[in-house]
Amino acid sequence: MKEIWEKVEAAHQIGICGHVRPDGDCVGTCMALYLYVKKNYPQKAVNVHLEYMPERFAYLFDGTGYQEGFENMPECDLFFSLDTGDLERLGAAAKIVEKADTCICIDHHISNTGFADINVVDPDSSSASQVLFELLDEKKIDKSIATALYLGIVQDSGCFQYDSTSRRTMEIAGILMEKGVNTSNIVDRTMKQKTYVQNQMLGRVLLESLLLLDGQVIASRITQGMMEFYGATKEDLEGIVEQLRVTQGTEVAIFLHEVGVLEYKVSMRSKEYVDVSKIASHFGGGGHVRAAGCTMSGTYHDILNTLLEWIDLQIKDRSK
Ligand SMILES: [Mn+2]
Numbered sequence: 001m002k003e004i005w006e007k008v009e010a011a012h013q014i015g016i017c018g019h020v021r022p023d024g025d026c027v028g029t030c031m032a033l034y035l036y037v038k039k040n041y042p043q044k045a046v047n048v049h050l051e052y053m054p055e056r057f058a059y060l061f062d063g064t065g066y067q068e069g070f071e072n073m074p075e076c077d078l079f080f081s082l083d084t085g086d087l088e089r090l091g092a093a094a095k096i097v098e099k100a101d102t103c104i105c106i107d108h109h110i111s112n113t114g115f116a117d118i119n120v121v122d123p124d125s126s127s128a129s130q131v132l133f134e135l136l137d138e139k140k141i142d143k144s145i146a147t148a149l150y151l152g153i154v155q156d157s158g159c160f161q162y163d164s165t166s167r168r169t170m171e172i173a174g175i176l177m178e179k180g181v182n183t184s185n186i187v188d189r190t191m192k193q194k195t196y197v198q199n200q201m202l203g204r205v206l207l208e209s210l211l212l213l214d215g216q217v218i219a220s221r222i223t224q225g226m227m228e229f230y231g232a233t234k235e236d237l238e239g240i241v242e243q244l245r246v247t248q249g250t251e252v253a254i255f256l257h258e259v260g261v262l263e264y265k266v267s268m269r270s271k272e273y274v275d276v277s278k279i280a281s282h283f284g285g286g287g288h289v290r291a292a293g294c295t296m297s298g299t300y301h302d303i304l305n306t307l308l309e310w311i312d313l314q315i316k317d318r319s320k
Pocket residue numbers: 025026083108127128156
């Protein structure tokens with residue numbers, strides 16, 4: 001921990017990056033470290049580059065001086081790689097790492113390859129933001145730094161819902177809250193808020209959903225025609241399968257998104273006993289036990305019938 005701040009003291013040009021397709025934890029960790037170094041080491045040249053700033057997080061960081069894109073990133077002697085398990089995930093920023101004297105990695109991915117000179121990786125941590133918090137001097141954290149850390153923690157812990165949430169995660173959240181973070185606003189605007197189009201798509205999917213296998217499965221779909229009608233992009237479909245999943249009494253939720261002629265992207269979620277990753281991998285996809293996906297060909301009803309057979313087998317196996 002001390003070593004990291006000695007490196008910062010000795011550095012002239014400090015660069016901070018996270019992984020490509022940045023999520024809330026990536027943005028939060030990068031921005032927190034950037035604001036912390038700027039505030040507490042004002043004589044140092046530091047910049048943070050994100051591949052891009054996702055729109056729903058941008059309002060939190062107006063005027064802080066972050067840069068979008070890796071192309072015009074200057075060379076630096078000290079490079080921080082945050083929330084990133086391997087060099088490949090740094091995208092175009094990887095070439096800056098090669099030229100830096102020291103690379104420090106702060107991460108929580110169990111798959112982390114240990115590619116940096118100094119690796120601070122805690123796979124039991126809810127988020128990279130939590131790992132970073134443990135390296136900072138609590139007294140030197142102001143409201144803007146706390147806000148960035150809080151964003152990372154709520155986003156990667158599913159708002160304190162996933163198994164990675166520990167007593168310590170909650171304690172840190174409390175400390176950040178006392179720094180003045182507007183916690184309810186962050187959850188509202190970065191997690192719950194939907195655009196009008198997103199709500200329309202969600203409504204349509206719920207209206208047309210089917211309960212199958214005696215109510216143990218709920219399924220629905222979006223066609224290319226519907227996407228065009230609402231002017232929707234695939235980002236507008238985020239969260240739909242989760243809404244299907246919370247339907248009372250169901251074990252599995254299936255959501256099909258038509259991506260070509262007789263071709264669907266399949267998303268599946270389960271609650272307690274069906275292993276959807278087993279089914280998805282059979283069809284060339286993958287994922288986790290409770291959340292998985294694949295691409296399948298056929299009509300909506302043919303694909304559903306095929307998936308139902310697989311699900312039914314698992315349900316029957318269980319009752320044996
Ligand atoms: Mn993360």
